Amino acid sequence: MPRFHVQEDLLVDYASGALPAPVSLLVASHLTFCPRCREEVGEFEAVGGLMLEEINPIAMAADALEQALDGLVDDDVETHQGSAPPTAAKHAAKHADSGALPAPLVEVMRGGMDAISWTRRARGVEEANLITDDARYSASLMRIQPGVSIPNHTHTGAELTLVLRGGFSDAGGHYGAGDVCHADTDISHAPTADPGEACLCLVVADGPVKLTGLVGRMLNPFLKL
Ligand SMILES: [Zn+2]
Numbered sequence: 001m002p003r004f005h006v007q008e009d010l011l012v013d014y015a016s017g018a019l020p021a022p023v024s025l026l027v028a029s030h031l032t033f034c035p036r037c038r039e040e041v042g043e044f045e046a047v048g049g050l051m052l053e054e055i056n057p058i059a060m061a062a063d064a065l066e067q068a069l070d071g072l073v074d075d076d077v078e079t080h081q082g083s084a085p086p087t088a089a090k091h092a093a094k095h096a097d098s099g100a101l102p103a104p105l106v107e108v109m110r111g112g113m114d115a116i117s118w119t120r121r122a123r124g125v126e127e128a129n130l131i132t133d134d135a136r137y138s139a140s141l142m143r144i145q146p147g148v149s150i151p152n153h154t155h156t157g158a159e160l161t162l163v164l165r166g167g168f169s170d171a172g173g174h175y176g177a178g179d180v181c182h183a184d185t186d187i188s189h190a191p192t193a194d195p196g197e198a199c200l201c202l203v204v205a206d207g208p209v210k211l212t213g214l215v216g217r218m219l220n221p222f223l224k225l
Pocket residue numbers: 002004005006030034036037038
């Protein structure tokens with residue numbers, strides 16, 4: 001179970017489908033590691049379904065709430081048996097193998113790790129862009145060699161880092177597989193990858209895509225040298 005989670009407001013937006021693709025990818029990937037956040041998202045999805053019923057009065061009968069609640073129960077029964085599992089089961093099933101990458105991420109990678117083309121950003125630090133066509137956020141993979149340490153720095157925008165393999169430490173603690181590190185302009189940190197195994201992370205940064213090369217370097221916890 002991860003110790004560092006996705007913020008609740010992001011889980012709410014994820015449940016309602018309101019997140020931009022790069023942020024949604026990071027949340028979906030965290031969910032494959034995290035039963036606690038899966039449960040929360042499942043609850044938000046159920047509440048969201050009820051709210052949709054309530055804002056559609058034309059279609060509502062006098063016993064609409066009762067029907068909606070019946071519907072929820074029915075859905076639960078169906079989804080546990082049928083082809084459309086609820087969020088919790090769906091994400092749990094996608095991460096059965098502890099060494100595997102999260103299924104939502106593998107879908108975006110199209111071809112897996114072998115198809116990734118890495119760009120060297122610093123000694124022992126490589127990056128591969130995954131999503132660059134979003135207006136505001138970029139998503140990339142970062143690979144940091146064991147024991148590589150990055151000088152202290154701050155951020156010029158918000159950034160979320162999900163550890164996929166290995167781990168790193170900074171002043172906030174130790175981040176292992178499944179943990180999410182939140183960084184913004186107020187945070188100054190000097191992450192160091194764990195010894196022994198390269199640290200693989202999914203990084204979602206808030207910045208204009210046109211400037212990914214430059215801004216990405218300034219934003220990333222491992223790149224502002
Ligand atoms: Zn979580």
